[in-house]
Amino acid sequence: MTKIVIIGGGPAGYEAALVAAAYGADITLIDSDGIGGACVLWDCVPSKSFIASTGVRTDVRRAVDLGINLRSDDAMVTLPQIHQRVRDLAFAQSADIRSRLISEGVTLVSGTATLDARQVGVGTHGVNATLADGSTQRYDGDVVLIATGATPRILPDAQPDGERILTWRDLYDLDELPEHLIVVGSGVTGAEFVHAYTELGVRVTLVSSRDRVLPHEDEDAALVLEDALAERGVELIKHARADKVERHGDSVTAHLADGRTVTGSHVLMTVGSVPNTPDLGLEQAGVEVDRGGYITVDRVSRTSVPGIYAAGDCTGLLPLASVAAMQGRIAMYHSLGEGVTPLKLKTVASAIFTRPEIATVGVSQRAIDAGEYPARTVMLPLATNPRAKMSGLRRGFVKIFCRPATGVVIGGVVVAPTASELILPIALAVQNKLTVSDLAATFSVYPSLSGSVTEAARQLVRHDDLD
Numbered sequence: 001m002t003k004i005v006i007i008g009g010g011p012a013g014y015e016a017a018l019v020a021a022a023y024g025a026d027i028t029l030i031d032s033d034g035i036g037g038a039c040v041l042w043d044c045v046p047s048k049s050f051i052a053s054t055g056v057r058t059d060v061r062r063a064v065d066l067g068i069n070l071r072s073d074d075a076m077v078t079l080p081q082i083h084q085r086v087r088d089l090a091f092a093q094s095a096d097i098r099s100r101l102i103s104e105g106v107t108l109v110s111g112t113a114t115l116d117a118r119q120v121g122v123g124t125h126g127v128n129a130t131l132a133d134g135s136t137q138r139y140d141g142d143v144v145l146i147a148t149g150a151t152p153r154i155l156p157d158a159q160p161d162g163e164r165i166l167t168w169r170d171l172y173d174l175d176e177l178p179e180h181l182i183v184v185g186s187g188v189t190g191a192e193f194v195h196a197y198t199e200l201g202v203r204v205t206l207v208s209s210r211d212r213v214l215p216h217e218d219e220d221a222a223l224v225l226e227d228a229l230a231e232r233g234v235e236l237i238k239h240a241r242a243d244k245v246e247r248h249g250d251s252v253t254a255h256l257a258d259g260r261t262v263t264g265s266h267v268l269m270t271v272g273s274v275p276n277t278p279d280l281g282l283e284q285a286g287v288e289v290d291r292g293g294y295i296t297v298d299r300v301s302r303t304s305v306p307g308i309y310a311a312g313d314c315t316g317l318l319p320l321a322s323v324a325a326m327q328g329r330i331a332m333y334h335s336l337g338e339g340v341t342p343l344k345l346k347t348v349a350s351a352i353f354t355r356p357e358i359a360t361v362g363v364s365q366r367a368i369d370a371g372e373y374p375a376r377t378v379m380l381p382l383a384t385n386p387r388a389k390m391s392g393l394r395r396g397f398v399k400i401f402c403r404p405a406t407g408v409v410i411g412g413v414v415v416a417p418t419a420s421e422l423i424l425p426i427a428l429a430v431q432n433k434l435t436v437s438d439l440a441a442t443f444s445v446y447p448s449l450s451g452s453v454t455e456a457a458r459q460l461v462r463h464d465d466l467d
């Protein structure tokens with residue numbers, strides 16, 4: 001029986017354990033902070049649960065456009081209740097995953113693991129775990145999977161105090177809403193929290209080091225969001241890098257590199273993450289890392305040491321829960337000698353949970369514009385969609401990209417309130433190499449927002465696609 005030791009109980013680690021259990025492997029999973037990982041306990045699940053509450057206020061705010069007079073100011077926010085709901089959901093999901101792992105026969109160890117550089121025999125790797133009582137325990141595996149995730153990046157001169165200078169993991173401990181929240185960093189995490197707090201009626205200032213919000217995402221989509229945020233009163237400070245954050249009593253001041261300052265009641269630092277790799281004993285074990293500390297892996301999750309695999313945010317390939325889980329599963333299939341399809345990032349679908357949501361899959365507009373992929377493209381505003389008109393939606397679009405000659409769909413972007421759901425038909429097309437003709441010939445419900453997906457495909461169909 002193959003002995004597998006997994007370090008880290010997030011999506012990369014627990015999904016790997018479930019796959020390996022199905023093949024009858026002997027699995028030990030060691031986690032320091034809780035099953036489900038940062039994904040379930042601090043990052044993805046809590047933020048999406050929090051945003052679900054703020055979304056109710058979005059609907060209340062928009063109700064007036066549809067003839068229902070609800071004043072969003074009257075929709076009182078009970079912050080402790082929202083935070084309790086967020087925590088309850090996170091802990092319940094963690095408990096669910098824990099029970100499932102135990103029922104599949106996975107041995108769970110609560111402790112902090114490091115690789116043991118001492119090789120016991122050819123092809124056996126040692127892992128030492130420091131347990132809660134301070135004792136250490138050694139576990140040997142034919143295969144080791146490192147899935148230790150990442151931690152919020154902290155700027156040396158902006159140390160979080162958990163009260164006014166915050167990372168996103170501190171937010172659910174606040175007793176009251178900030179009066180004026182400064183968000184530093186306009187990536188996906190920053191954008192989602194700017195959206196959420198604005199919906200709760202908080203004054204928000206966003207400090208962006210670039211010329212726009214979401215610098216790595218589709219530009220047209222980012223501009224729609226920027227416009228929506230501006231309408232809700234968000235102040236965007238562009239080309240601004242925060243060097244230092246200082247607290248004076250009940251206020252905080254962010255000092256920008258060009259000398260400007262921004263003062264508010266709280267600051268939320270969303271300046272990215274760093275991999276949890278420094279204390280794992282990687283160097284002694286010969287596992288290669290890159291300059292950022294991310295573990296170098298190939299498309300089947302192998303590290304530089306045979307038998308040691310790595311998956312998820314500690315590899316820095318694409319920090320998404322779905323990708324982490326897939327890397328973990330791939331590692332197990334490969335190590336157990338099962339058939340495996342190497343990771344293909346070009347088919348990954350992802351979404352940003354703002355209002356409107358932004359969802360993307362496949363090749364980006366930027367790559368097409370840069371000439372990396374020849375493509376035919378279409379951008380169809382939702383304003384032309386009957387369901388959008390009925391629901392009073394003013395913003396959003398569907399983009400589809402296809403190969404010039406064959407019409408095979410290679411990517412797409414959806415900006416809509418439910419873009420995270422609407423991206424699926426385009427993701428299916430990308431994954432299965434369907435053509436725009438295939439999409440165009442598919443019945444969509446009338447009236448529906450997904451009708452814009454089939455309509456956009458129809459606009460890309462050329463007569464020669466139909467030959």
Ligand SMILES: Cc1cc2nc3c(=O)[nH]c(=O)nc-3n(C[C@H](O)[C@H](O)[C@H](O)COP(=O)(O)OP(=O)(O)OC[C@H]3O[C@@H](n4cnc5c(N)ncnc54)[C@H](O)[C@@H]3O)c2cc1C
Nearest residue numbers: 008010011012032033037038039113149312313319320321
């Ligand atoms: C605010 C935010 C929102 C996000 N929202 C989404 C989203 O909506 N959708 C999406 O797909 N992705 C989202 N992500 C990304 C997603 O959370 C990560 O990609 C995912 O958590 C990666 O999973 P992982 O298994 O690699 O690591 P993690 O979930 O970080 O789990 C790693 C685990 O390993 C443990 N560990 C670390 N070191 C050791 C050690 N030495 N010994 C034992 N255990 C150890 C950690 O404590 C942790 O429990 C979001 C990220 C952030 C920051």
Ligand SMILES: NC(=O)c1ccc[n+]([C@@H]2O[C@H](COP(=O)([O-])OP(=O)(O)OC[C@H]3O[C@@H](n4cnc5c(N)ncnc54)[C@H](O)[C@@H]3O)[C@@H](O)[C@H]2O)c1
Nearest residue numbers: 185186187188189190209241242270271272319320351352
């Ligand atoms: N909905 C989702 O799926 C979701 C949500 C959140 C995060 N994520 C994942 O996490 C990844 C990381 O996202 P993120 O937003 O946490 O990090 P990020 O690294 O993508 O963005 C951080 C931003 O902060 C800026 N920045 C860094 N230092 C700064 C400074 N001193 N002053 C001002 N700005 C500064 C950077 O230029 C960057 O634009 C995403 O790419 C995504 O894969 C996913």
